[in-house]
Amino acid sequence: MRPGRRFGLSAEEKIDVWRRWKAGETLHEIGRAFGKEISRGLASGSSFREIAKCLERAVSTVSREVARHGGRPAYRIRRLVPKFAGVSLFPSL
Numbered sequence: 001m002r003p004g005r006r007f008g009l010s011a012e013e014k015i016d017v018w019r020r021w022k023a024g025e026t027l028h029e030i031g032r033a034f035g036k037e038i039s040r041g042l043a044s045g046s047s048f049r050e051i052a053k054c055l056e057r058a059v060s061t062v063s064r065e066v067a068r069h070g071g072r073p074a075y076r077i078r079r080l081v082p083k084f085a086g087v088s089l090f091p092s093l
Contacts, residue, residue: 017030034055034065035065037051037054037055038051038055038062038065038066038075039075039076041054042066042072042075048062048063048066
């Protein structure tokens with residue numbers, strides 16, 4: 001990476017993140033939304049290029065995100081399950 005150059009969100013994306021954060025979403029939730037869209041695209045059989053176009057991101061961004069989580073077959077965004085859910089699933093506990 002060249003010194004002095006930083007890559008990040010565009011001005012429009014920054015506005016969107018701030019709007020969502022002020023509305024009460026956590027940064028974790030905002031980031032998960034990006035992952036959910038990738039997961040849906042992969043499940044529908046879309047290519048990285050098609051997913052990137054829908055998300056208005058570079059193809060390499062989508063490719064890196066999927067590779068970071070184990071590749072196309074392993075990429076899944078998991079639902080957060082409350083800890084108390086195990087009690088209702090196993091009443092004998």
